[in-house]
Amino acid sequence: MKITDVKVWLVQGIKYNWTMIKIYTDEGITGVGESTNWPGSPMIEAATKHAGKLIIGMDPLKTDYIWTKLYRDLNWVGPFGVSMCAISGIDMALLDLKAKKYGMPMYELLGGKFRDKINLYANYWFINGGHTVEDYSKQAQKVVDAGFKGLKFDPFAHTNYFYGEEGTGASSTMALTPQEMDHAYNIAKGVRETVGDDFDIMIETHAMLNAKTAITMGNRMADLNITWFEEPLGPENHDMLKAFRDRLNPEISICVGERHYTRHGIRPVLELGICDILMPDITRCGGPSEMKRMATMMEAYNVLLAPHNPNGPLSTLASGHVCASVPNFFRLEVMFTDVPWRDTIIDTPLDIKNGQLILSDRPGLGVDLIEEEMEKHPGIVEISDNFYV
Helix, strand or coil, X not given: CCEEEEEEEEEXXXXXXXXXXXXXEXXXXXXXXXXXXXXXXXXXXXXXXXXXXXXXXXXXXXXXXXXXXXXXXXXXXXXXXXXXXXXXXXXXXXXXXXXXXXXXEHHHHCCCCCCCEEEEEEXXXXXXXXXXXXXXXXXXXHHHHCCCCEEEECCCCCCCCCXXXXXXXXXXXXXXXXXXXXXXXXXXXXXXXXXXXXXEEEEECCCCCCHHHHHHHHHHHHHHCCCEEECCCCCCCHHHHHHHHHHCCCCCCEEECCCCCHHHHHXXXXXXXXXXXXXXXXXXXXXXXXXXXXXXXXXXXXXXXXXXXXXXXXXXXXXXXXXXXXXXXXXXXXXXXXXXXXXXXXXXXXXXXXXXXXXXXXXXXXXXXXXXXXXXXXXXXXXXXXXXX
16 A cells, blocks of 8 residues: 555634645545644645655654654754644544554554543633633533533733833733732632532643742642643653642642653653643644553653543544553643534544544544535634734
């Protein structure tokens, strides 16, 4: 079998464009994947198309060989994150194709399943405004009513995305005023009171706080029994992350990983004992093959897998198949608020019931892309400065 073509589409999603892929072969078997990331979707689209050209004529069943070749060949293609997105999407599509070739779900290709119902947590996100305690609490109640048992939100979003501009909150030092810190705490407290005690709440910071503010707020939220404090600092300095861990209340878990690429990127995080939950993103970290390898590495350090996934439907399915195949799975992220066409671009909608993703036994990811539906929702090229608010 030989790869004959690789097609790439940009599709508009709720937060950013989805980058969708389809690989074709001379035997008529195809595979679908996703290499979504934000921002710079046109860069990711270009890198994915370039990676696709590199694999034309190759045997699609040699998935590890192709992964390794692309990893070594694409180190020079733009920022490392861009090339890793391309590799991730190609890997996903190849594994989908390979599993379809052998008539098995992707989780069987990854070693078999520990579970077929994947516990989710809801990422709820406000497109415009909505940063009062009441706004967050109302949205949290919607998540509870939908049957979820966990949610993630950013109580600092009212301050930290326009730092440095007059009248917009946080300064260029990413510090919050006492009033802003009080407001963030009250948001988290209001959500906890809404969802009750038997519910996971994850606090997002997007690494937008300075270390002093992050430590202060992390410790302050300890009495709310939060499940984790996410990305309190960026991924660039593992020693600083360790220093943060050492100064944080031991009852607070921190979670990082959405910007840590491959097993090599998480090695110092594991060796330094920085966190007990890691959240690699399947469209960034190297695809299902690499996420499986990362999860196995994490298991050796007794660290749980909770994939980052504010992406499209293929990312959700592929993450679910990896989560099914490992013993150290915790929760998988899913967008609670999404575009209405999310399930129309695939031939079988995501099966989400009571806060769980139900995996089918159909071959591969269990779905195919619908080209005409994707083309009804072309990705936007320009993203405004306040797209996250």
